Amino acid sequence: MTLASIKNELHKARQCGYAVPLFDVFDQHGVDGIFEAQELERSPVIIGIYSGAPVMQNIDAFSAYIRARAERTCYPVAIMLDHGTSVDQCLYALESGFTDVMYDGSSLTFEENVRNTRRVVEAAHACGAAVEAELGHVGSGSNYGAFGGQRLGFTNPDLVAEFIDQTGVDFLAIAFGNAHGVYKSEPEIDLSLVSDIYGRVVIPLVMHGGSGLHDDLYRNIVNTGISKINFFTAIHNIVVERMIEAASSGKASMFFIAEQIRLGYRDTCSHFFKVISSSGRV
Numbered sequence: 001m002t003l004a005s006i007k008n009e010l011h012k013a014r015q016c017g018y019a020v021p022l023f024d025v026f027d028q029h030g031v032d033g034i035f036e037a038q039e040l041e042r043s044p045v046i047i048g049i050y051s052g053a054p055v056m057q058n059i060d061a062f063s064a065y066i067r068a069r070a071e072r073t074c075y076p077v078a079i080m081l082d083h084g085t086s087v088d089q090c091l092y093a094l095e096s097g098f099t100d101v102m103y104d105g106s107s108l109t110f111e112e113n114v115r116n117t118r119r120v121v122e123a124a125h126a127c128g129a130a131v132e133a134e135l136g137h138v139g140s141g142s143n144y145g146a147f148g149g150q151r152l153g154f155t156n157p158d159l160v161a162e163f164i165d166q167t168g169v170d171f172l173a174i175a176f177g178n179a180h181g182v183y184k185s186e187p188e189i190d191l192s193l194v195s196d197i198y199g200r201v202v203i204p205l206v207m208h209g210g211s212g213l214h215d216d217l218y219r220n221i222v223n224t225g226i227s228k229i230n231f232f233t234a235i236h237n238i239v240v241e242r243m244i245e246a247a248s249s250g251k252a253s254m255f256f257i258a259e260q261i262r263l264g265y266r267d268t269c270s271h272f273f274k275v276i277s278s279s280g281r282v
């Protein structure tokens with residue numbers, strides 16, 4: 001299939017009570033692993049490119065590779081900028097063939113976040129792309145103790161409708177005790193906040209920091225109203241483990257190590273497709 005915006009798929013997911021995964025990736029081997037997992041699980045998928053990744057320097061060429069791979073599958077594939085840092089970077093991603101972008105103004109004031117997100121939305125909608133924004137701020141698991149228990153950065157449900165109204169954004173990432181990276185203390189996930197926000201909006205809600213939680217908790221989060229989950233750290237940890245094993249196995253070679261990247265992505269992504277119930281949805 002041709003690459004296309006994930007918007008319709010996320011609305012389907014919201015209606016039917018499952019979530020679509022975004023997997024962050026940095027190279028061809030990871031991309032190949034994601035496509036293999038998708039073939040096995042028959043699910044829509046979002047390939048995420050983190051705004052700070054080195055591959056952003058050659059993003060037109062990399063997105064052309066993803067586009068060519070997507071044309072060989074019969075399942076929906078989108079390519080999305082993850083944590084776009086500026087309006088210009090989002091525009092650059094759209095020019096480079098991305099189907100969707102996330103603009104992250106979560107560290108700005110509400111007004112600045114609205115202003116910048118609206119500019120990205122105007123540009124994206126003009127070329128058929130969809131936009132994700134973040135309200136509240138999803139922190140890092142490495143200092144989770146400093147904000148998780150104190151609810152710092154948690155999304156204020158009273159601001160959500162106004163934000164969506166003023167920006168026209170298509171999907172919204174919210175902060176409810178989730179965190180990027182590895183949780184350094186026990187996660188305190190506020191499902192009642194997710195449920196509250198879900199009831200106030202009609203657009204798909206997004207969870208960042210989809211690594212390190214128990215599978216049952218992911219299921220509860222999805223059942224409560226999250227329609228897209230971003231995964232990276234869990235994949236990264238498995239891939240690195242396998243690369244180290246391969247390097248010390250006595251048969252280390254670039255071919256063997258590259259294969260571990262592909263297989264690590266394939267196995268971890270297959271697992272998450274199942275956990276968040278997107279397997280078999282197409």
Ligand SMILES: [Zn+2]
Pocket residue numbers: 083180208209230
């Ligand atoms: Zn994120």
